[in-house]
Amino acid sequence: MGVKGTALPVLSVLGIIVVVWYLGAVWLNSTWVYDQAERAGTTVSFGEMVGQTMAQERPLLPPPHQVAAELWKGVAGQAVTSKRSLVYHGFVTFKGTMMGFALGIVLGVALAMSIVRFRVMDMSVMPWAIISQTIPIVALAPMILVVANQIGVQDRDVPKAIIAAYLSFFPVLVSMVKGLRSPDQMQLDLLRTYGASETQTFLKLRLPASMPYFFASLKVAIAASLIGTIVGELPTGAIEGLGARMLIGSQFGEPLIMWAALFAAAILAGLLILGVGVVERFARARMGVPA
Structure with missing residues (x-):
């Protein structure tokens, strides 16, 4: 087509x-x-x-043309350093999103490797990872913020990153477990016949086989990380970030501000997913895998 x-x-x-x-x-x-x-x-x-x-x-x-006009005013009608600029607020949200996304990848991949390698991890950790996703993030986010304040964390990006990582690690974990287990028994037996170690089997067979699953999960994880960051901005009383703009628009009865911030977040999510797609194509080309 x-x-x-x-x-x-x-x-x-x-x-x-x-x-x-x-x-x-x-x-x-x-x-x-x-x-x-x-x-x-x-x-x-x-x-x-x-x-x-x-x-x-x-x-x-608001009808579409009013939202489009407000969005254009927030993106192109303000200096990017202005507190009214959606570019400025989008960058604040982008920072928290990428911090949480990176943390979620590290956590998800590390847990997936340990679950595939050690049966006890599969029996103990995997059920708790699944249960963790049943907790509503809107209920968990204020708790994380309170704990962060109690232990003296001053950087507002840290609790937002933790909330984003909480949402983004799970799709990475599930997909990587599936990908690392995707090689069939004949392939594993062949490497054992050649005397390959567990590390060599992982690097030469399991890891390459998991790449399609990994990049598919990243597109879900980056969107989940953005949602987590925006949710993390809502209960903090923050004045920066797209979540803060939505909250301000809601509190002060300015629906156009709220809708413009919402569409700015959607555009940011689309750009992040496209970025993951570019990295995926580059990685596939380096590995000699057809796109």
């Missing part, structure tokens, strides 16, 4: 979403229009109502 064949379904779904979004904006924002008309003792036609729902200062559901 060519690029045109791929783009058409995507654009069709996008068009449907935009249409439904506009219809929802008219429906939800019309309440305010009719209420104001009733207070003034006047009536509004359907066309006037639709026009007013598209240009409210504090709409219940």
Whole structure:
């Protein structure tokens, strides 16, 4: 399937979403229009109502063009060092995301290697790793922040990184366990016949076999890490980061700020996933594996 064949379904779904979004904006924002008309003792036609729902200062559901305008103002209409710039806040969130992502990779890979190598780790650690993901992160995040403050951690990025790592390590762990165990018994027996050690078997067979699983998990983990960072920004009373911008927009009744920050986070997530894809292609080329 060519690029045109791929783009058409995507654009069709996008068009449907935009249409439904506009219809929802008219429906939800019309309440305010009719209420104001009733207070003034006047009536509004359907066309006037639709026009007013598209240009409210504090709409219940901002239409796409208002969100796009606010997003553009936050990205290109401010200096990148300004506290109103979404680029500035996006970089703050990006730092926490990458710290948590790196920590999650290290933790996930280390646990996966030990689980595959030692049966006792598989029996003891794996069930707890699965259970850990049943704890709601919105309940766990404030606890992590309180503990970090109690032990004297001043850097706000550290608790955010821990929360991000908590969400990102699990997909890496599960995928790496699956990947490291993917070689079949005939391949393992062949290396034993050649007198390969456990280390050589790991480096020459298990690790290369796990790479497709590893990079697939990274795309999930980087998105989970971003979510964890944003969640970590919400209960801290922070004034920096995309999560803080969403919270400020919600607290001060500025839905456009909240929606613009939300879409900025979505764009950041897309860019991070694309970055993982670039690294994956580079690694595959270095290993001689077809993309």
